[in-house]
Amino acid sequence: MIEAKDLTKKFGQQLVFENLNFKINDGDFISLIGPNGSGKTTLVKIMMGLEKKTSGELSLDNKQSIGYVPQFRNIDLDYPLNIEQFIRLNLKFTFSPTKKRENDELIKNILEKTGLTQLKNRPLGLASGGEKQKAYLAQALLNDPKVLILDESTASLDVEVKMQLMDLVQELNQKYNLTVIFITHDYELTKKYTSRALFFQNKTIKEVNVSDISEEMFEMGG
Numbered sequence: 688m689i690e691a692k693d694l695t696k697k698f699g700q701q702l703v704f705e706n707l708n709f710k711i712n713d714g715d716f717i718s719l720i721g722p723n724g725s726g727k728t729t730l731v732k733i734m735m736g737l738e739k740k741t742s743g744e745l746s747l748d749n750k751q752s753i754g755y756v757p758q759f760r761n762i763d764l765d766y767p768l769n770i771e772q773f774i775r776l777n778l779k780f781t782f783s784p785t786k787k788r789e790n791d792e793l794i795k796n797i798l799e800k801t802g803l804t805q806l807k808n809r810p811l812g813l814a815s816g817g818e819k820q821k822a823y824l825a826q827a828l829l830n831d832p833k834v835l836i837l838d839e840s841t842a843s844l845d846v847e848v849k850m851q852l853m854d855l856v857q858e859l860n861q862k863y864n865l866t867v868i869f870i871t872h873d874y875e876l877t878k879k880y881t882s883r884a885l886f887f888q889n890k891t892i893k894e895v896n897v898s899d900i901s902e903e904m905f906e907m908g909g
């Protein structure tokens with residue numbers, strides 16, 4: 688479980704958000720929505736320990752690890768790694784034959800889980816947007832995180848490819864009780880896939896029913 692109590696963040700004099708109070712339970716598929724600049728990425732960076740809170744509390748189960756999938760940016764056509772090699776970047780290098788075998792097994796499993804087995808030798812630079820995004824997802828899942836954060840991960844994909852990626856994430860959520868935190872500006876995907884929603888507004892956060900979400904919530908001033 689992840690729990691925030693009066694969580695506040697400032698950058699210098701700039702207040703990003705104050706007094707956030709919420710709980711995210713194991714196995715939740717929850718969206719973080721709100722306008723540009725309202726603090727969604729800053730909040731997940733605090734969860735991942737990449738940014739410091741200013742005050743309040745944020746507690747995470749100690750054993751809980753977090754996988755993070757950003758929106759993919761352009762990768763050069765001549766990027767030197769293929770899909771499997773790219774995923775392997777998240778493994779610790781080892782000289783131990785036993786560890787090597789364990790790593791190979793991990794890679795094999797994750798390629799299967801994400802439907803990338805047939806594509807493992809494809810150079811990442813030549814992969815489609817959806818394939819690249821799956822490779823990011825596979826890399827994030829490699830160390831068996833309990834929480835997966837998708838940070839606008841579907842933003843640059845076609846509708847059909849977005850749905851495929853989300854179907855895969857939904858399957859992982861249901862099969863492995865993976866907690867999914869979905870940062871998005873996509874109204875349709877929020878409605879279709881998430882069961883809870885946290886909405887950033889007026890420098891704080893409130894829970895809204897997914898059925899009450901409107902398109903304006905993605906645009907209104909923060």
Ligand SMILES: Nc1ncnc2c1ncn2[C@@H]1O[C@H](COP(=O)(O)OP(=O)(O)OP(=O)(O)O)[C@@H](O)[C@H]1O
Binds near residue numbers: 726728
């Ligand atoms: N390292 C930083 N230093 C100073 N200000 C920052 C820093 N990171 C973010 N900010 C500011 O904090 C505010 C929240 O940014 P954040 O990226 O968390 O918003 P967001 O809700 O994720 O936005 P978007 O939907 O556009 O991705 C913005 O005003 C941003 O400019």
